[in-house]
Amino acid sequence: MSRSLVPRRSAAEALAAAANRRQAAPELRNPPLDYAYDGSFEGLLTVVFQVYDRKAAPNSIQPLGTVQGGLFAQPVEIDTNEAAAARVWDGLLRYMDKDARTRLFHVFLSEVPDRELLVFRYAHTAMCAGRDIAENYADDNVRRVQRLAQQMYREKHRMEAFVRFEKTQDGLFHATIEPDFDVLPLIAPHFTKRYADQRWLIFDRRRSYGLYYDLHRTDIVQFDADSAPQRRAAVSATVLDEREPLFQVLWQAYFDHVNIPERKNMKLHRRHMPLRYWKYLSEKQPRQRPFQPIQNKRPVQPGGPALGAGGEVQG
Numbered sequence: 001m002s003r004s005l006v007p008r009r010s011a012a013e014a015l016a017a018a019a020n021r022r023q024a025a026p027e028l029r030n031p032p033l034d035y036a037y038d039g040s041f042e043g044l045l046t047v048v049f050q051v052y053d054r055k056a057a058p059n060s061i062q063p064l065g066t067v068q069g070g071l072f073a074q075p076v077e078i079d080t081n082e083a084a085a086a087r088v089w090d091g092l093l094r095y096m097d098k099d100a101r102t103r104l105f106h107v108f109l110s111e112v113p114d115r116e117l118l119v120f121r122y123a124h125t126a127m128c129a130g131r132d133i134a135e136n137y138a139d140d141n142v143r144r145v146q147r148l149a150q151q152m153y154r155e156k157h158r159m160e161a162f163v164r165f166e167k168t169q170d171g172l173f174h175a176t177i178e179p180d181f182d183v184l185p186l187i188a189p190h191f192t193k194r195y196a197d198q199r200w201l202i203f204d205r206r207r208s209y210g211l212y213y214d215l216h217r218t219d220i221v222q223f224d225a226d227s228a229p230q231r232r233a234a235v236s237a238t239v240l241d242e243r244e245p246l247f248q249v250l251w252q253a254y255f256d257h258v259n260i261p262e263r264k265n266m267k268l269h270r271r272h273m274p275l276r277y278w279k280y281l282s283e284k285q286p287r288q289r290p291f292q293p294i295q296n297k298r299p300v301q302p303g304g305p306a307l308g309a310g311g312e313v314q315g
Contacts, residue, residue: 025127030056034075037116039063041108044116045085047078048123061116095126100134103149109182110148118144155179156186162273163191164282165200173200176280184211184220192218248282255283 033056037043047061062075092101104119112118121141126133136142158179165173173195184204188211191202195213203210203223212221278284 024130025124026052026055028052028055028057030054032057032059034059035061036064036075036077037061038080039065040080041105042082042085043078043080044108044119045088046081047116048120049081049084049088050076050078051120058117058120061120092123092126095123095130096132096134100126100132103134103145106149106152106186107145109185110152111182112148152181152183152186155181156183158274158277159183159187160190162277162281163187163202164280165195171199173198174203175201176203176205178206178276178280179204180276182207184209187211188218248285252283252285252287 028051033054035047035050035058037047044061047058051058060075064077089101092104104122107115107119107122118141122133122145125139125141133139133142134146137146159177163175163177165175167173182204184202184207187202191200191211192213197215199212199214201210201212201221208223210221210223212219273281
């Protein structure tokens with residue numbers, strides 16, 4: 001009598017396995033459609049839900065503000081449905097882990113032209129495979145998602161390091177940034193935790209919205225084109241605290257004194273601190289006071305007594 005190497009499962013284990021079995025993606029047998037949505041991530045997830053509900057693959061997925069209709073057909077407008085979006089977001093965990101699912105959100109924030117189709121193709125490939133495809137680097141969609149996620153991580157890390165706040169007359173600390181990607185949703189937890197004892201605003205000039213923390217919670221705030229801050233100098237001249245110029249001078253002095261001129265390497269410096277960030281960095285603004293070395297050491301005369309760390313004579 002032959003013996004199986006696979007141990008027999010109980011009836012309860014078999015039922016549990018059947019309940020957790022990953023279902024394959026529904027077949028998209030209807031003609032492809034062009035889809036349009038409101039530009040939000042929840043709206044994109046709703047489009048994914050409608051793709052499988054209609055069983056029609058997407059020819060394109062476009063935000064409503066940039067829709068380009070065809071000659072004979074107009075895109076199908078999909079209204080955002082939070083329940084459907086949550087159902088898709090939770091359902092993705094059947095085919096990928098949380099890190100892989102988070103990378104899809106990062107791809108959406110990257111703002112690459114075909115981000116919507118890339119998110120759909122990655123999710124559809126995982127559902128068709130019935131497993132996590134994060135390490136299948138033979139697939140072009142997997143490679144692009146991984147590359148964009150790495151770029152988003154670098155931009156997030158730089159923004160957490162290069163944000164410089166300025167204090168206004170009403171006690172609000174504000175900062176202006178222009179990141180390559182939409183990283184405000186990613187840096188919000190860092191600044192909320194680090195600066196929990198002060199009100200602050202981080203404004204993304206390129207996208208005309210920001211993060212505002214009021215000592216209790218962090219919210220997204222929108223700006224009109226006319227009211228949004230345009231230049232650092234214009235903001236500084238009108239609403240900055242009267243001590244802010246002194247703070248900037250002190251920060252520049254600190255930056256100059258920790259610098260080692262003999263080890264200056266501008267090529268390496270620009271690699272870690274790209275030029276596009278310099279206009280919002282206090283240490284890169286024109287110096288209001290020329291640099292002067294700290295005069296805190298007395299020269300030792302030849303044959304004279306040695307000086308201790310505090311300048312006292314050692315005998």
